[in-house]
Amino acid sequence: MDMHGSAASTEVASARRSTVQFSGRGAEFFGIWIVNVLLTIVTLGIYSAWAKVRTTQYFYGHTKVDGHSFRYLATPIQILKGRIIAVIIFALISVLSTFSPLFGLAAALVFLIALPWLLVQGLKFNLRMTSYRNVRFGFHGTYGSAFIYYLLLPFLCIFTLYLAMPWALKKLDHFVFSNISFGGKKFEVNTKTSNYFKAFFIALSVAIGLGIVCGVAAAIAGFSMPEPEAGVSLAILLLYVAYFGVFMLVGAVYHAMIRNHLFNSTLLPDTAELHSNLETVDLVWVTFTNMLLVLCTLGLAYPWTKVRMAALLAKATEVTVYPAADRLTDPLQQNSSAFAEQAADLFDVDFSLT
Amino acid sequence: MQTIKGQFQYAASTECCAAVLHFTEQGLVQLYAEHDNALLYEATADSYKVAEVLPGLPADLLFETGAVFSPEDHNWRWPKSRRQNLTLKLETNKSLIVLSVIAVPILIWWLTTVGLPKAATALVPWIPVSVEESIGQQSMQVFDRTLLSDSELSPELQQSIRSQWQMAVDQLQLSSGYQYQLHFRASKRLGANAFALPGGYLTITDELVKRLETQPDAILAVLLHEVGHVEHRHGMTLAAQATASTIVMSVLFSDLEGITEAVLGTGTSLVQSAFSRDMERQADYFSTQSLLKLNKSPQAFVEAMQALTKGQPKEELLPWLEYLKSHPNTKERIEKATQQTQP
Numbered sequence: 219m220d221m222h223g224s225a226a227s228t229e230v231a232s233a234r235r236s237t238v239q240f241s242g243r244g245a246e247f248f249g250i251w252i253v254n255v256l257l258t259i260v261t262l263g264i265y266s267a268w269a270k271v272r273t274t275q276y277f278y279g280h281t282k283v284d285g286h287s288f289r290y291l292a293t294p295i296q297i298l299k300g301r302i303i304a305v306i307i308f309a310l311i312s313v314l315s316t317f318s319p320l321f322g323l324a325a326a327l328v329f330l331i332a333l334p335w336l337l338v339q340g341l342k343f344n345l346r347m348t349s350y351r352n353v354r355f356g357f358h359g360t361y362g363s364a365f366i367y368y369l370l371l372p373f374l375c376i377f378t379l380y381l382a383m384p385w386a387l388k389k390l391d392h393f394v395f396s397n398i399s400f401g402g403k404k405f406e407v408n409t410k411t412s413n414y415f416k417a418f419f420i421a422l423s424v425a426i427g428l429g430i431v432c433g434v435a436a437a438i439a440g441f442s443m444p445e446p447e448a449g450v451s452l453a454i455l456l457l458y459v460a461y462f463g464v465f466m467l468v469g470a471v472y473h474a475m476i477r478n479h480l481f482n483s484t485l486l487p488d489t490a491e492l493h494s495n496l497e498t499v500d501l502v503w504v505t506f507t508n509m510l511l512v513l514c515t516l517g518l519a520y521p522w523t524k525v526r527m528a529a530l531l532a533k534a535t536e537v538t539v540y541p542a543a544d545r546l547t548d549p550l551q552q553n554s555s556a557f558a559e560q561a562a563d564l565f566d567v568d569f570s571l572t
Numbered sequence: 573m574q575t576i577k578g579q580f581q582y583a584a585s586t587e588c589c590a591a592v593l594h595f596t597e598q599g600l601v602q603l604y605a606e607h608d609n610a611l612l613y614e615a616t617a618d619s620y621k622v623a624e625v626l627p628g629l630p631a632d633l634l635f636e637t638g639a640v641f642s643p644e645d646h647n648w649r650w651p652k653s654r655r656q657n658l659t660l661k662l663e664t665n666k667s668l669i670v671l672s673v674i675a676v677p678i679l680i681w682w683l684t685t686v687g688l689p690k691a692a693t694a695l696v697p698w699i700p701v702s703v704e705e706s707i708g709q710q711s712m713q714v715f716d717r718t719l720l721s722d723s724e725l726s727p728e729l730q731q732s733i734r735s736q737w738q739m740a741v742d743q744l745q746l747s748s749g750y751q752y753q754l755h756f757r758a759s760k761r762l763g764a765n766a767f768a769l770p771g772g773y774l775t776i777t778d779e780l781v782k783r784l785e786t787q788p789d790a791i792l793a794v795l796l797h798e799v800g801h802v803e804h805r806h807g808m809t810l811a812a813q814a815t816a817s818t819i820v821m822s823v824l825f826s827d828l829e830g831i832t833e834a835v836l837g838t839g840t841s842l843v844q845s846a847f848s849r850d851m852e853r854q855a856d857y858f859s860t861q862s863l864l865k866l867n868k869s870p871q872a873f874v875e876a877m878q879a880l881t882k883g884q885p886k887e888e889l890l891p892w893l894e895y896l897k898s899h900p901n902t903k904e905r906i907e908k909a910t911q912q913t914q915p
Contacts, residue, residue, distance in 0.1 A: 246627045250663045256672040257662075259679045263820070272626065272659065279629040286588075287629075312815045351586040352640060401586065518673070546586040 233540045234284060235493075240532035242280035244522035250276055251521040267298035277528060283350065284539045291354070292347040334364035345398060353548045358404070359397040367393040384414035391480055400486055401546030408483045417475035425468040432460035463509065470505040474498040481535065489543045496534035504530050576643050578630070580605075580612055583638030593633075593641055601633070603641060613639060622650050625660045684817065689847050692813035696805050701749055701771070704808060708771030712755070715775070723756035725778050730756050733781065736788055737795050740866055748803055754795070756781070764880060768798035770807040783879045789872035790879065793859050797873070800858025806851045813847070849900045856905055860912045873909045877902055 254269035271294045278288035311329075315322025338359050345355040371386040388411050396407045440453030474496045481494035508523035573596055580591035580603050590606035599617025604610065615635055623632040623640075631649055633641040649657065662668055723730065734754055741752055750772035757775055759765070764780040774795060784790045801807065860870035881902050899905075 241628065243628065246664075249665075249669045250627065252669055252672040252676060253663045253665075255676050256668075256679075259676065259683070268659075272624075272663075275624065276626045276629070279626055308818075309815065312818075351588060352581045352584060352638065353586050516677075544586055544588075548584050 233538050235536055235538040236284055238532040238535040238537060239282040240280055240529045241282070242276060242525045242528060244525045247276060247525050248521040252518075264298065267294040267301060270294075270297050277524075278348070281528070281532060283537050284543075286351045289349045289352075290347060291349055292343070296343075330369070334368050335361050337368060338364045341394065350400070351546075353401045353546055356399040357397055358399060359393060363393055384418040385411050387418070387476075388414040391476070395480065395484055401489070401548050403486055403489060403546075406485050406487055407480070409480055410483070413479040414476065417472050417479070420475065421468050421472035424471050425464060428464045428467065432457065432464060436460065463506075466505055466509060467502055470502045471498055474501040486543075489540055489546065491538040493536040493538070494534055495536075496531070500530060500534070576648060577606070577645075578641055578643040581640040581642065583635070591641065593643075601641075625649070625657050627660065627664055631657075683820065685847075688813055688816050688820065689809075692809050692816060695812050696808045699805075699808055704805070705751070705771035707808075708769040708773040711769050712773045712775075715769075716757075719761055720757040720759050720775070723758055723778055725756055725781055729781070729785070733776075733788070733791055736792060740792055740796070740862070741799070743866055744862055746799070746803060750802055752799065752802070766794050766798055768801040768807070770802070770805070772802050774798050774802075780880070784876060787872065787875050787879070789863075789868055790876035792866075792868070793863060793870075793873040793876045796862045797855045797859040799862070800855035801851065803858065804851070804854055806855070809851075810848065852899045852905075853908070856900075856908065860909050864912065870909045870912045874906050877906050877909070 250272055254265065254272060257265040258269055271290065271292060274290040274292075278290045281288055311322070311325045315325060338357070338361060341357040341359065345357045348355045367386075367390045371389055372383070375382045375386050388409055392407050392409060395405055398405050436453040436456040439456055440449035443449035443452055475498060477496055478494045481492040485491040504526055508526060511519040511523055573594060576593050576595075578591060578593060579588055580593075581588040589612070591603045591612055592606055594602045594604070601613075601615045601617075601620060602611065603613040605612050613635070619636040620633050623634050625631045628646060630643045630646040632643075633650070635641070733756075737754055752772040752774060755773065755775045756778065758778045762777055762779075764777060764783050766774070766776040766780055768774050776791070776795065780794065781791065784794070856873070860873050863870050863872055
């Protein structure tokens with residue numbers, strides 16, 4: 219830590235609070251996206267790694283906190299390596315499991331055991347590749363805790379009929395966010411279980427309400443068909459569409475409440491405080507209209523929906539920055555350089571396909 | 573000598589300050605703090621580079637030490653970075669964007685309807701028959717445990733169907749080398765049905781045999797249709813295609829979420845059912861041609877189709893449901909078979 223003299227009270231007094239600025243534009247990102255898709259197809263998927271880097275750099279670069287933007291440092295080659303490995307493993311497993319269902323079962327088990335490692339590795343990679351004002355983020359979660367919070371607790375929740383799920387989700391969020399570090403300091407997360415229960419049950423009641431409405435609507439549409447067989451297939455088709463719609467909307471309701479609570483309870487000691495006042499109605503509206511836009515344009519509106527969402531989330535987020543933030547150094551990364559970024563070791567790759 | 577305003581960011585530190593950058597034609601760079609004109613940094617052309625530039629964002633200068641200079645004006649471009657900006661040029665090129673909007677849907681359509689099925693069909697002959705047989709055997713065991721139960725047909729009836737079928741297979745002299753096995757099974761859920769698994773495992777349900785009991789040639793026509801699937805290795809082709817399209821879709825649309833993925837998935841399965849309808853047509857053709865070789869009339873196939881659709885709702889009611897189906901329209905299948913009765 220690199221604090222220069224001044225008393226804590228002056229530090230608080232000169233804190234700056236500002237809204238996160240997002241300056242990306244839909245039309246601009248559309249160009250990036252469509253050209254990248256074309257190049258990806260033409261290069262048989264290889265360019266997808268470059269596309270991912272470009273897209274992430276665009277969104278990071280256009281997101282400004284306290285006047286400074288984020289920077290994405292990963293190189294396309296790192297992403298490409300991870301993707302090649304992932305594709306080979308996926309192809310091997312799916313081919314081999316058609317030969318032997320037993321192998322499929324064994325592969326699924328191995329995957330389950332490797333999952334916490336993959337998740338931790340993904341978080342480590344992505345945070346290490348994210349820098350703000352030339353200091354990188356970091357992730358310090360371990361395989362053991364990831365196993366507990368990603369697999370064990372959700373599994374044990376089955377025995378409580380999922381009633382303890384909000385508690386498990388709180389633990390999971392706490393694990394992820396309290397293990398993120400910036401400039402040698404770890405984030406402090408003081409979330410409350412009661413808020414998770416509240417959000418969970420509100421989302422659940424919305425789900426049940428929407429489910430009943432959709433069920434009745436599908437039944438009415440089904441019975442209005444002249445042939446019973448056609449009625450049933452129409453009802454099933456409608457319910458299939460409704461399932462995804464309801465899931466997305468309820469997800470938005472839950473996400474808005476949890477995001478506000480999580481951000482408002484998270485701070486980087488002596489450096490920064492996060493604030494979020496995302497209106498549930500706004501998030502549900504943007505999520506819903508985004509979904510319609512993508513569907514009606516057969517995917518072409520995708521870049522606009524992504525920009526819209528980023529703008530909404532930025533507008534609802536504020537950060538208080540203390541003067542100490544201007545003098546942070548990273549003890550571990552004195553030599554880190556965006557110029558000489560190299561693949562450090564074999565596992566310095568992003569295995570996720572997303 | 574040119575000067576440009578911007579922000580200087582120290583290496584591995586959040587410290588930064590407003591700065592003015594002077595650079596010469598030889599690429600020598602000098603940075604001065606804006607408030608007191610103190611020299612902050614000096615670098616020669618080989619110790620910095622221009623970062624990849626993105627639309628609407630400044631063209632950063634990355635120094636070897638990790639320090640960064642960000643120009644204030646995000647439209648400012650460094651004179652010697654034309655090659656660096658190739659991607660940017662492509663992404664902001666209006667005609668390329670318009671071309672992409674037209675070409676991308678066409679390419680995706682071509683990939684799913686022609687490219688992937690072709691690749692799958694080309695790949696399948698490389699799979700040894702023994703591998704196919706073991707897949708068929710394993711799948712048969714799974715089906716036996718889940719969907720199927722023992723046949724309740726009389727052994728005599730089974731024997732007569734089996735011997736007629738065996739004779740037909742021997743007479744056809746199939747060159748592919750599959751060891752065909754015919755299984756009789758009862759299945760409430762499958763109803764009147766017959767299916768073929770890779771490697772030559774044919775199954776016919778009691779319900780179907782009962783419907784066609786008086787027309788042995790019709791049963792033979794159904795079985796020959798299934799033999800057609802095996803001979804053309806349709807099961808393997810479908811499996812290979814499904815794997816390939818999953819990989820392609822996840823690479824192309826890696827960061828699509830939820831509903832979008834569902835829509836794309838539905839699109840892919842629509843295309844796949846079109847592909848599977850083509851396979852059914854191929855198997856139909858195999859069946860009628862084999863009947864002709866056995867000196868039997870393709871009319872037997874027509875009879876089988878008619879018996880199978882008896883009691884089912886009329887297809888004409890919902891023409892758009894066609895696209896969801898794995899099999900072609902029965903009327904079309906009957907017409908095609910009838911055409912072959914009058915050569």
